[in-house]
Structure formats: C-alpha cells, structure tokens
Amino acid sequence: xxxxxxxxxxxxxxxxxxxxxxxxxxxxxxxxxxxxxxxxxxxxxxxxxxxxxxxxxxxxxxxxxxxxxxxxxxxxxxxxxxxxxxxxxxxxxxxxxxxxxxxxxxxxxxxxx
Amino acid sequence: xxxxxxxxxxxxxxxxxxxxxxxxxxxxxxxxxxxxxxxxxxxxxxxxxxxxxxxxxxxxxxxxxxxxxxxxxxxxxxxxxxxxxxxxxxxxxxxxxxxxxxxxxxxxxxxxxxxx
Numbered sequence: 001x002x003x004x005x006x007x008x009x010x011x012x013x014x015x016x017x018x019x020x021x022x023x024x025x026x027x028x029x030x031x032x033x034x035x036x037x038x039x040x041x042x043x044x045x046x047x048x049x050x051x052x053x054x055x056x057x058x059x060x061x062x063x064x065x066x067x068x069x070x071x072x073x074x075x076x077x078x079x080x081x082x083x084x085x086x087x088x089x090x091x092x093x094x095x096x097x098x099x100x101x102x103x104x105x106x107x108x109x110x111x112x113x
Numbered sequence: 114x115x116x117x118x119x120x121x122x123x124x125x126x127x128x129x130x131x132x133x134x135x136x137x138x139x140x141x142x143x144x145x146x147x148x149x150x151x152x153x154x155x156x157x158x159x160x161x162x163x164x165x166x167x168x169x170x171x172x173x174x175x176x177x178x179x180x181x182x183x184x185x186x187x188x189x190x191x192x193x194x195x196x197x198x199x200x201x202x203x204x205x206x207x208x209x210x211x212x213x214x215x216x217x218x219x220x221x222x223x224x225x226x227x228x229x
Contacts, residue, residue: 056216104149107155
C-alpha cells in the first residue's frame, strides 16, 4: 500500500498570504489528523477529520481550518500567515482512531517570511 | 487532562549497549500508548503500541516497551543499540474514553544518539 502523501513538500510564503496544504491518506483510512511541529512547541494537534466531519480540534486560532473530501483526502488552510506559522505540518491517517496507530506523511515545511 | 512527559531531552549510548528512552503519561482512563521515531526531515514512523494485555510490547527494528500502570510509565527499550537508531523518539498517548478519540498527545521528544 502507498503511504500517506503530502503536497507540497516545501513552501515559502510571506506574511499576510494564505496557504493550502494537501494530504492523501492510506487507502481505506477514514481518519485524517493534522499536527504542527516546531522546535519550541513540539508536536501540536490541529484537528482531526473522520468521514468528512471534524471530530476534534486543537487550540489554534480560526485562521487554521481544514476539510476532508469524500475520498478521505484532506486539506488544511492557513489564512493571513504570520511568522510564527513557520513549521513542519504533518498529516496522519488511521483506520478509525481509537486503538489504531496513526501513519504519518513526510510533512510540508512551511516558511513564512 | 491527558499529557505525556519525556524527562530526558537527550540520551547517549554506545553501540551494542542497551538503551532506554523514558516516558510517563497522565490520562483519565486506561491509556492507549504509542512510540514513534523521526529521522531528520522526515515524518514520524510508528514503532509500537500498547492497547491492552501483556505489559511487554514488541515492535519494529528490535524495539520493545514496558507498560507499568502503577508508575504510569511506558519506557522504550532495545537490548543492543545501533548507530542507525540515532533519531528523535516520541511517546504519545490517546485517551480511549474521552471525546478526543482521534487525538494523540505527544511528549517533547528524546534525541537518541548512539556512538560507534
């Protein structure tokens, strides 16, 4: 089976712009979660989608949003980018959450200038 | 609230020696526990998990972890370290009984360095 794929792998934006990141989960996985990884804050949970519905949300401002499509592919959007949004954004998929492990993609490295 | 602590930012060990990466957790119910490894510029790779049953869990690449409910710990171990084991290791917990079912809570990570 193909693993979790994320596009693009690298992205450079300027403050105030918006960005959309894409994630394709492992075939058959219905849960997709997003995490932000920074040296200072570590791995922080953004949100989780299951069957096109947001099931959980972390403590991030409303500038961060996401969605999931009927084929389980997911996108996250960050509007009005700030310097502090520079991070590695990781997508993970699993069968249904619960006791199933999450499988991570390689991440999208976002740099905000 | 759920949380994970990895008390050591760095662990250094000589190749061939046993290694231990420590993890303690806090969760309201019975936890689901996971270990992941991250190599530079890569995503996280799943190593092993504890859901229920035997307290000693075996995973990928010769790693194992011991669940200790009384000490709320889930330490990662390997009998004989390899240089290629050098990476960043994350412990994570999920609370199966809460409303945060799909969410993993991660520790800060432990940088493991194995020297030749």
